[in-house]
Amino acid sequence: MTAIASNLQAVNRVIAQAAYIAQRRAENITLLAVSKVFPVAAVREAHKAGQLAFGESYVQEALDKIAALRDLPLEWHFIGPAQSNKTRAIAENFSWMHSVDRLKIAERLSAQRPRNLPPLNVCIQVNVSGEDTKSGVSPGEVLELAQAVAQLPQLKLRGLMAIPAPAEGLELQRKPYALLRELMQQLNAQGLGLDTLSMGMSHDLEAAVLEGATIVRVGSAIFGERQKL
Numbered sequence: 105m106t107a108i109a110s111n112l113q114a115v116n117r118v119i120a121q122a123a124y125i126a127q128r129r130a131e132n133i134t135l136l137a138v139s140k141v142f143p144v145a146a147v148r149e150a151h152k153a154g155q156l157a158f159g160e161s162y163v164q165e166a167l168d169k170i171a172a173l174r175d176l177p178l179e180w181h182f183i184g185p186a187q188s189n190k191t192r193a194i195a196e197n198f199s200w201m202h203s204v205d206r207l208k209i210a211e212r213l214s215a216q217r218p219r220n221l222p223p224l225n226v227c228i229q230v231n232v233s234g235e236d237t238k239s240g241v242s243p244g245e246v247l248e249l250a251q252a253v254a255q256l257p258q259l260k261l262r263g264l265m266a267i268p269a270p271a272e273g274l275e276l277q278r279k280p281y282a283l284l285r286e287l288m289q290q291l292n293a294q295g296l297g298l299d300t301l302s303m304g305m306s307h308d309l310e311a312a313v314l315e316g317a318t319i320v321r322v323g324s325a326i327f328g329e330r331q332k333l
């Protein structure tokens with residue numbers, strides 16, 4: 105077995121164990137393999153080991169990879185920062201956009217989504233740690249943005265996404281994810297019908313699954329350490 109295949113197996117085992125502890129079904133948790141910075145060959149290797157959903161953060165790198173991997177039935181998720189001048193490429197090439205943090209971005213994605221494709225699945229990124237360096241809307245602003253995004257015809261608002269400040273230990277790691285789960289429950293009480301919590305990375309995916317993550321975004325635990333850009 106290759107390193108990537110055995111890493112995938114290990115990550116899937118962590119997800120299954122956390123799901124078991126949380127009395128959740130592991131099938132309700134999607135592993136998104138974050139392949140940013142890693143080459144096409146690494147994605148092929150992961151696909152061979154059964155992985156179908158891949159996350160990318162840099163648009164140009166992603167477009168090159170998507171083009172080189174057209175022969176495989178992969179699902180591409182954009183997880184990088186939302187920038188106005190990148191919305192068209194995202195709308196045309198991805199199935200999911202996890203980091204919508206303002207209405208202008210959502211409006212552009214909806215207008216630019218090709219009509220022959222299904223609506224783009226989107227999540228609203230929430231700043232759950234309150235740091236002003238992090239992108240995402242504050243918890244108090246989520247409802248208004250969610251209600252506006254839900255009206256856009258070529259988008260399907262699926263849920264919420266967060267990248268909390270790094271924390272050590274399960275209890276501290278769970279806090280921001282519990283907040284995100286509660287926020288989604290509040291939005292659903294307003295009738296928004298969300299089904300997705302995009303939360304959890306290599307170092308805290310267990311905490312995220314315990315708090316209800318439905319998509320975990322895992323890079324280095326699958327592909328190895330990234331070189332700092």
Ligand SMILES: *Cc1c(COP(=O)(O)O)cnc(C)c1O
Nearest residue numbers: 138161183305306321322323324
């Ligand atoms: C890079 C990245 C990940 C994966 O991080 P790892 O620590 O390598 O698992 C997850 N989410 C986002 C938004 C990222 O940019």
